[in-house]
Amino acid sequence: MEASEILVKAESLRNNLSTGFRDEIVKSLYAEAEHIAKRAVKTSTDEKYDFDQKIDRLVTSPYAGLPIMLLLLGIIIWITVSGANVLSNWIAVLLFGIGDYGRALFNQIGIPWWITGFIWDGVYLGLAWVVSVMLPPMMIFFPAFTFLEDLGYLPRVAFNLDWMFKKTGAHGKQSLTMAMGFGCNAAGVIATRVIDSPRERLIAILTNNFVPCNGRFPTLIMLATVFVAASFPPALTSFVAAGTVVGVVLIGVAFTFLASWILSRTVLKGEASAFTLELPPYRRPNVSRILYTSIIDRTIFVLWRAMQTAAPAGAIIWILANIPIGDSNLARAIAGWLNPFGLLLGLDGVILLAYIIAIPANEIVVPTMMMVYMGAGMMINGPSSNSAIFDLLVNGNGWTMLTAVNLMLFALLHNPCATTIVTIYKETKSLKWATLSVVMTLGTAFLVTFLTASIARLLGWA
Numbered sequence: 001m002e003a004s005e006i007l008v009k010a011e012s013l014r015n016n017l018s019t020g021f022r023d024e025i026v027k028s029l030y031a032e033a034e035h036i037a038k039r040a041v042k043t044s045t046d047e048k049y050d051f052d053q054k055i056d057r058l059v060t061s062p063y064a065g066l067p068i069m070l071l072l073l074g075i076i077i078w079i080t081v082s083g084a085n086v087l088s089n090w091i092a093v094l095l096f097g098i099g100d101y102g103r104a105l106f107n108q109i110g111i112p113w114w115i116t117g118f119i120w121d122g123v124y125l126g127l128a129w130v131v132s133v134m135l136p137p138m139m140i141f142f143p144a145f146t147f148l149e150d151l152g153y154l155p156r157v158a159f160n161l162d163w164m165f166k167k168t169g170a171h172g173k174q175s176l177t178m179a180m181g182f183g184c185n186a187a188g189v190i191a192t193r194v195i196d197s198p199r200e201r202l203i204a205i206l207t208n209n210f211v212p213c214n215g216r217f218p219t220l221i222m223l224a225t226v227f228v229a230a231s232f233p234p235a236l237t238s239f240v241a242a243g244t245v246v247g248v249v250l251i252g253v254a255f256t257f258l259a260s261w262i263l264s265r266t267v268l269k270g271e272a273s274a275f276t277l278e279l280p281p282y283r284r285p286n287v288s289r290i291l292y293t294s295i296i297d298r299t300i301f302v303l304w305r306a307m308q309t310a311a312p313a314g315a316i317i318w319i320l321a322n323i324p325i326g327d328s329n330l331a332r333a334i335a336g337w338l339n340p341f342g343l344l345l346g347l348d349g350v351i352l353l354a355y356i357i358a359i360p361a362n363e364i365v366v367p368t369m370m371m372v373y374m375g376a377g378m379m380i381n382g383p384s385s386n387s388a389i390f391d392l393l394v395n396g397n398g399w400t401m402l403t404a405v406n407l408m409l410f411a412l413l414h415n416p417c418a419t420t421i422v423t424i425y426k427e428t429k430s431l432k433w434a435t436l437s438v439v440m441t442l443g444t445a446f447l448v449t450f451l452t453a454s455i456a457r458l459l460g461w462a
Contacts, residue, residue, distance in 0.1 A: 052281050056156065060279075065160040072148070073249070078242035080140045080214070081221055087136035095128035118318055121378035126314015126364060129379055130306055133363040137214035138302065141183045142294035150285040154179065159279065168257050169264025171200035174207075178256060181211035182249075184302040185416055186423040188213075193427075199270045202433060203263050205424055209416045209441050210256045212249060215306070215362035219411045220245050222366055226386045226393075227404040252412050255444065267436075302419075309360030309418040314379070317357055317368055321377045331372050345446060346406035346453030350397070355410070360418040365411070373397050402456050406449045413445035 058064050099120050106116040148154055154176055162172030173195050181188030188208040195201040212220060224244035229237045264270070320331040331353065339349030354368040367379040373392060374380065393399040415438045416424065425434040 055282065056279065059153070059156050060159050065156070069157060069160060070246070070250075072153075074242060074246050076141065076144045077245055077249070078238065079144065080137050081217070081242050081245065082238050083140050084136040084214075084217075085221075087139065088132050091135060092128070092132040095132055096125075099124050099128060114322075117322060117378070118315060122315045122318030123311050124314070125379045126310045126312075126317065126361075127307055129314070129367055130310035130361050130363045131303070133218050134215060134306055134361070135299070135303055137217055138183055138299040139295070141214060142298045143290055145179060145183060146290045146294040146298075147285050150283070150290055152280045152282045155279050164257060165260065168261040169270075170203045170207075170260040171195050171197060174200070174204040174260070177204050177208060178211045178253070181208045181213060183214055183298065184306075185209050185211065185213045185420040186305060187298055187302050189420060189423045189427055199268050202428065203260050203268055205427060206263060206433065206437050206440060207256045207259045209420065209437065210252045210259060210413065212252055212412055213362070213417075213420075215417060216411050217245070218363060219365050220248055220408060222389070223404050223408050223411075224248075226389050227401065230386055230390065248408055248412055251409075255413065259440065259444070305419045305423075306361050306363070306417075310364065313357060313360040313364060317364070317371070318378060320357070321371060328375075329377075332375070335372055344453070345410070345449040346402045346456070347410060347449065348397070348399075348403070351403075351407060351410070355414060358417075359415070362411075362417050402453060402461065406452055409452060410445050410449050413441060413448055415442040415445070 059068055102124065103116055103120040106120065157179065158172045158175050161175040165172050165174055174192075176194060177188045177191040179188075180191040185208050188211065189205050192201045192204040192208070195204055221241055224241040225237065228244045229240035232240045317331075320334065321329055323330040325333040335349035335353045337349065338352045342348040342350075342352045350369055350372045353372065354365045357368050358365045364379065370376075370392075371379050373396065393403075415421075421434055421438060424437050425431065428434065
């Protein structure tokens with residue numbers, strides 16, 4: 001029999017194989033390897049191996065594995081939320097102080113107001129906001145993520161979630177790329193390189209945006225704190241806010257599974273690849289490697305990309321806020337034009353305008369909303385207390401609980417930021433897939449918020 005005939009025969013037989021055939025082959029290979037190793041290798045003690053096994057019986061248990069994952073996720077988010085607020089305030093005070101000095105210097109020299117405003121109140125403030133809001137969460141989240149990676153825990157996450165991804169037609173390693181997406185979706189897209197199958201890698205790329213990055217955390221945290229945690233005692237505020245954010249994250253994970261299932265049965269239909277995961281032994285984390293990987297390779301890399309897109313966004317915000325239209329400005333006029341569509345989605349025109357402007361960087365959504373609501377000519381910090389923010393949004397601009405809920409959903413599901421879109425294009429070398437990532441996520445956000453608003457109004461909740 002010639003080689004071509006053998007290949008044809010093998011192809012015909014492969015279609016008759018059971019779905020677990022690959023798993024059986026891998027099991028037999030490892031069983032034979034273990035049998036040979038026991039005959040050829042003698043060890044003085046198996047104590048360390050037994051210790052790893054004891055831990056794995058707990059962290060990879062079908063009953064305890066997922067709760068442990070959720071607990072670790074909640075702890076990391078709580079630490080990120082609590083620590084990032086303090087660091088963000090420090091960095092904001094420093095950077096905004098530099099901006100005040102630069103603005104005063106330009107005024108003293110006699111630079112025209114519009115040049116001073118464009119540079120310091122537009123471009124510089126846009127950069128300052130992105131750095132002060134984006135840098136602290138990444139400085140906390142990425143080291144925590146890298147610590148779990150260096151410890152050897154993340155492969156256990158992939159093991160725990162593999163059966164879920166298998167049911168959706170995706171790859172178990174997608175869970176690792178999702179975890180990276182919590183820090184930055186662009187970094188999560190790059191992390192999909194660990195997936196060998198081009199089809200399954202595309203699924204991971206297109207669905208990574210359903211995991212909220214740290215750029216969306218400020219919006220989620222503000223809403224969770226002002227509209228949810230405010231009714232609890234002050235000692236519980238940070239825990240309730242973190243719990244609410246974790247709940248939103250779980251909704252994003254559910255949409256990731258749903259979108260992966262749809263893609264794997266439509267435009268990315270194909271046979272699932274074999275996934276053989278070898279759990280490494282637990283090891284003592286290397287602090288220097290963790291700091292280098294998390295700060296240099298991840299934080300600085302992602303921050304630099306975000307700054308490149310945030311600068312023009314800051315300029316656009318300033319221009320819109322300083323072009324007068326009647327008794328108002330161009331920003332308010334555009335927000336008014338968008339308002340009917342925004343109300344249809346349970347939002348308003350200012351929110352939609354903020355997200356259009358914030359395509360380069362999600363970190364500027366909250367300051368842009370505050371700027372337009374308060375009629376300011378540049379990005380501002382807004383009210384200093386939760387009660388003042390609540391009063392501005394609810395009493396001053398007609399927000400309801402539906403607005404807050406739908407904004408959480410929109411913040412979770414909307415289109416990727418410009419940095420992530422560019423990264424998707426570079427990773428896929430395709431304008432088609434980059435466009436699909438925008439259409440799919442934005443379409444999902446519009447559909448979900450519209451249905452939520454319609455049901456709430458139908459039931460008399462809004």
